[in-house]
Amino acid sequence: MLALFDGVRLTPSQRRIAQCLLERGARAAYLSSGEVAELARVSQPSVTRFAMALGYPGYPGLRKAIRDLGEPDPAHPVDNELQDAVRGEVATLARLADRLADGTGERSAVADAAKLLSGSRPLPVLGLRAAAPVAGYFGYFAAKIHPDVRVLDQGGTLLTDRLEQARAAGATAMLAVVLPRYPREALDALRDARTAGLSVVVLTDSPVSPAAEFADAVLTAAVGSRLVFDLQAGPMALAMVLLQAICDIEPAQSLARLEEFEASAARRGVFVA
Secondary structure, eight states: OHHHHTTOOOOHHHHHHHHHHHHHGGGGGGOOHHHHHHHHTSOHHHHHHHHHHTTOSSHHHHHHHHHHTOOOOTTSOOOOHHHHHHHHHHHHHHHHHHHTSTTOHHHHHHHHHHHHHHTOSSEEEEEOGGGHHHHHHHHHHHTTTSSOEEEEOOOSHHHHHHHHHHHHTTOOEEEEEEOTTOOHHHHHHHHHHHHTTOEEEEEESOTTOGGGGGOSEEEEOOOBOSSSSOBOHHHHHHHHHHHHHHHHHSHHHHHHHHHHHHHHHHHHTOOOO
């Protein structure tokens, strides 16, 4: 049944419907649209729109497709929905690894993006809403090897102020993490950054992301969509790959800054191990 949903961008309510069907396995093929709506706590029209999002004219078509899948073979048990979601992330990371092979365009794109970002003083890192944890993760470690990293994870009118302040302080480029469902204020911030004269590296989930049109360089890693909320293992891994590429531009300088941090942390007793 998971194959019916794979690769389709679903809204949160549609994911609840998909989860409801997955949890009931073969029994889902005998539920009415009203029963599905009640179980998933959505409206009946939402069930119809869910079926249409999967390419069926209505819920009866989807129910027939589920019935056609047949009963599972007990001799070959399939993964449950949680296992499948995690294995999906493993597959996403494997595809990302393949794209980063030597001589590939993706490997070159990461290197080019790193060059844009490494020389920016300060280095603004944008990540709003669902993308804020990825931006914060990148920013935390980037600050160990870069003298001035500014994580911009709050929207509103102050965001433009902070972008302009970074530009006035000497910033030449910005990293923007923009993930589904693509906040409007994040796209507005990309537009403002370009207007301010910053080069923009966008880390997003797809080459057709709406953030791509504002980017000087685009790096992509898919998000997992098999649970109610997105899994972000791919973007998180790509963010660290990008940071590694930044370190590799000036390895001696990066190592020296890391050693300075470790000495300071030891002196202050920051860590227990």
